[in-house]
Amino acid sequence: MKVLPQRAHGHRLVGGGSPFTPYLFLLPYLVVFVLFRFGPVVGGFLTSFTSWSIVGSPKFVGLANYRALVHDPLFFTSVANTFYFLFLTAPTLIVLGLAFALLLNRPIAGRGAARVLIFAPYAMMSAVVGILWTWILDSNFGLLNYYLAKVHLGPIPWLSSQIAAMPAIALTTVWWTIGYNMVIFLAGLQDIPPQLEESARIDGAGAWQVLRHITIPLLRPTTFVVVMLTIINTFQVFDQVYVMTGGGPGTATLTLVQYLFFQAFQTFKLGYGSAIAYVTFALLLLMAWLQQRLLPSEVSA
Amino acid sequence: MRRLWSLALCLVLVSFVVAPSLPPARAAAPMDLAFWGGWTGPDGDVMHQMVDQFNKEHPDIRVTLTTLQWTPLFDKLLTSVRAGQPPDLMGMHSQDISQFSTLGILEPMGSMVTGAGFKASDFMDVAWKGTFYKGTQYAIPLDMHMHAVYVNTDMWKQAGLNPAKLPTTGDDFVAAAKKLTVDAAGRHPDDPGFDPKTITQYGVGMMNNHHGFYMWYALLAQQGDPFIAPDFTRTAFSDAKSNAAWQWLQDLVFKYHVVPVGETNPYQDFVTKHVAMLIDGPWEIPGLNTVKGLHWDTTTFPRVFAAPAAWGSGHLLTIPKQNDKAREQAALTLATWIVQHDQEWGNSGNLPALLSARTSAAFRALPGRRGFLEEQAYEIMLPDVTQSAQLYSSAAPSPIVVAAQAALVRDVPVAQVTQELRNRVNAILAAP
Numbered sequence A: 001m002k003v004l005p006q007r008a009h010g011h012r013l014v015g016g017g018s019p020f021t022p023y024l025f026l027l028p029y030l031v032v033f034v035l036f037r038f039g040p041v042v043g044g045f046l047t048s049f050t051s052w053s054i055v056g057s058p059k060f061v062g063l064a065n066y067r068a069l070v071h072d073p074l075f076f077t078s079v080a081n082t083f084y085f086l087f088l089t090a091p092t093l094i095v096l097g098l099a100f101a102l103l104l105n106r107p108i109a110g111r112g113a114a115r116v117l118i119f120a121p122y123a124m125m126s127a128v129v130g131i132l133w134t135w136i137l138d139s140n141f142g143l144l145n146y147y148l149a150k151v152h153l154g155p156i157p158w159l160s161s162q163i164a165a166m167p168a169i170a171l172t173t174v175w176w177t178i179g180y181n182m183v184i185f186l187a188g189l190q191d192i193p194p195q196l197e198e199s200a201r202i203d204g205a206g207a208w209q210v211l212r213h214i215t216i217p218l219l220r221p222t223t224f225v226v227v228m229l230t231i232i233n234t235f236q237v238f239d240q241v242y243v244m245t246g247g248g249p250g251t252a253t254l255t256l257v258q259y260l261f262f263q264a265f266q267t268f269k270l271g272y273g274s275a276i277a278y279v280t281f282a283l284l285l286l287m288a289w290l291q292q293r294l295l296p297s298e299v300s301a
Numbered sequence B: 001m002r003r004l005w006s007l008a009l010c011l012v013l014v015s016f017v018v019a020p021s022l023p024p025a026r027a028a029a030p031m032d033l034a035f036w037g038g039w040t041g042p043d044g045d046v047m048h049q050m051v052d053q054f055n056k057e058h059p060d061i062r063v064t065l066t067t068l069q070w071t072p073l074f075d076k077l078l079t080s081v082r083a084g085q086p087p088d089l090m091g092m093h094s095q096d097i098s099q100f101s102t103l104g105i106l107e108p109m110g111s112m113v114t115g116a117g118f119k120a121s122d123f124m125d126v127a128w129k130g131t132f133y134k135g136t137q138y139a140i141p142l143d144m145h146m147h148a149v150y151v152n153t154d155m156w157k158q159a160g161l162n163p164a165k166l167p168t169t170g171d172d173f174v175a176a177a178k179k180l181t182v183d184a185a186g187r188h189p190d191d192p193g194f195d196p197k198t199i200t201q202y203g204v205g206m207m208n209n210h211h212g213f214y215m216w217y218a219l220l221a222q223q224g225d226p227f228i229a230p231d232f233t234r235t236a237f238s239d240a241k242s243n244a245a246w247q248w249l250q251d252l253v254f255k256y257h258v259v260p261v262g263e264t265n266p267y268q269d270f271v272t273k274h275v276a277m278l279i280d281g282p283w284e285i286p287g288l289n290t291v292k293g294l295h296w297d298t299t300t301f302p303r304v305f306a307a308p309a310a311w312g313s314g315h316l317l318t319i320p321k322q323n324d325k326a327r328e329q330a331a332l333t334l335a336t337w338i339v340q341h342d343q344e345w346g347n348s349g350n351l352p353a354l355l356s357a358r359t360s361a362a363f364r365a366l367p368g369r370r371g372f373l374e375e376q377a378y379e380i381m382l383p384d385v386t387q388s389a390q391l392y393s394s395a396a397p398s399p400i401v402v403a404a405q406a407a408l409v410r411d412v413p414v415a416q417v418t419q420e421l422r423n424r425v426n427a428i429l430a431a432p
Helices: A021-047 A064-070 A073-104 A111-123 A126-137 A143-150 A165-190 A194-202 A207-218 A220-235 A239-244 A256-266 A270-294 B002-021 B042-057 B070-082 B094-102 B110-115 B125-129 B153-158 B170-179 B210-222 B239-254 B266-271 B282-289 B325-340 B342-348 B370-376 B388-392 B399-408 B414-430
Strands: A050-053 A055-060 B031-037 B061-067 B089-093 B143-146 B148-152 B199-205 B275-280 B296-300 B310-313 B315-318
Touching: A021 A050, A021 A270, A050 A064, A050 A270, A055 B070, A064 A270, A073 A111, A073 A165, A073 A220, A073 A256, A073 A270, A111 A165, A126 A143, A126 A165, A126 A239, A165 A220, A165 A239, A194 A207, A207 A220, A220 A270, A239 A256, A256 A270, A256 B070, B031 B042, B031 B070, B031 B325, B042 B061, B042 B282, B042 B325, B042 B342, B061 B325, B070 B094, B089 B094, B089 B325, B094 B315, B094 B388, B125 B143, B143 B282, B143 B342, B143 B370, B148 B153, B148 B282, B148 B370, B170 B199, B170 B239, B170 B275, B199 B266, B210 B239, B210 B275, B210 B310, B210 B399, B239 B399, B239 B414, B266 B275, B266 B282, B275 B282, B282 B342, B296 B370, B310 B370, B315 B325, B325 B342, B388 B399, B388 B414, B399 B414
Parallel strands: B031 B061, B031 B089, B199 B275
Antiparallel strands: A050 A055, B089 B315, B143 B310, B148 B275, B148 B296
């Protein structure tokens, strides 16, 4: 006797069809992913072995672009600047993001408003943020210098000073993106069962001990994600730099992606630009690997 | 009832499909032309008006003008050529011709320009020469723009200076700039006790980006030195003259304190009366004309050394290569019409390259052009090099921006600025 398919019992509304059915649902995304993500990634990799100025056909040059990078002082300047930017922003974004989250996870007055205010800048477009801060930081009529002048400091030509330009962009970036980290940390904090902290407190643990031995260890998966995303995002900084300083003054804020853009789209050396992109990718991969080694995502007792 | 509704709906839908296709059935469809240019300020408004006028006069052609900043516009140009859909007419600068003709995307236009009835003697000499690269003409000249000095005449009079005698020499310029620079206690740079930290009004506003390099280039030419050797393989300026040029500019900022250190927006500083003079191009004229209560005049770029010279460039109109000869012809019609109406383009601030437009009563009557008109004959353009995008880029890591900012923002010793500029330019020129 033939066994009726399960569907007949009404337990499964979908299924029992072709095993390819789930993939059919994934197909629309897959098409977009292959066309606009994976395709360009492979294309860019191949381009990095060519000499190509968009028009005409690419000429295969082997490793010449990568070899030229080794002798390009501007490339090393941009690597150094990128790490400097990472150093200026990432620790602040992570620690301050966590601090905001811890503070705004407590039942304090004005909590909702504070959460919105801290997160709101993140909803702005990068170009808007860049232009806004260019005006705030302006040396002659900027808001910041206006108040600095009141306390007899400055005016500091923030964006046109060799020393102040990168910190100014870092400040802008922290203001712009800190809310994102805060929200992820908040979500992580709300996943921690309150009983754990309560019982620790009953056992006589102080606020610092609770934070040190309960909250931070249990937050580790979240921290792992935040650290990873922060490093990736800050390492690929471009918009703010492009809008606010264009990489200047001199080469003071020339970052990797800014330099990539300059080579590929301002001097039309697509192959060389692609090579910079792949070195950037390799550096990021290396950092992700190091992070995995140094900061395991698993919660250990 | 339901059937009636669906019938009505069908009728509406059908009318949507049919309606737009009806008018062309009566008249032949006009040819659509794409015209691109980087005029994103008030100059863009003037060009849009001109294109509207052209469209009215030419029912068979319908031109769409797209304006975008030059750098992304050039990226768009290359990708559009790659896609086989280049713009029909493209605005450019003289210094862009070498790069894009070398990339093979510009149509030689010598016979087209002659065919349209233009000849060399119709244009300012510098502008005409700027349309050639290696002996081939690739464009029709449209205008010229160069550095000159804007002067706020109210501030000028307040400082006790004579508005009938605007400075032309470097010494007069510096002397006036000092009188126009005032600290919180009302002292000037040469007065005892003058405090540069409390300056409330500066004598001069000037750009410390690629325009800083352009000023150096002009001061080098004033001393008779070329920037690049005639064979385009290496730099050709002497250390001494380069240093003297950088030093004069650097002193304005760091010795005389007549220019704000690290100035980010000289035009805005001039409008808001933070600076009394402004070294800039004529493209600021339409904007300044809209500022209420600002009275200004123009004078020549400072003549610091023996020969007068100021950096300048020019817009020109060029036709990217395409297979459709009818479109090419229509693009030429458009370009010819625009150049013939060059005096209207003069409203954009740029100076007409066409001599008859430049000398027309309508153009001469426009206010504030004096300094630029006097400078026009001494305009010098950047040398044509195939690596122009790399060398002359206005983005930070280009050698000219790095040099200008080293000298004018970072106060690096001028001998070092000269050396680094020479090394980087030579490296770019030596690369294939």
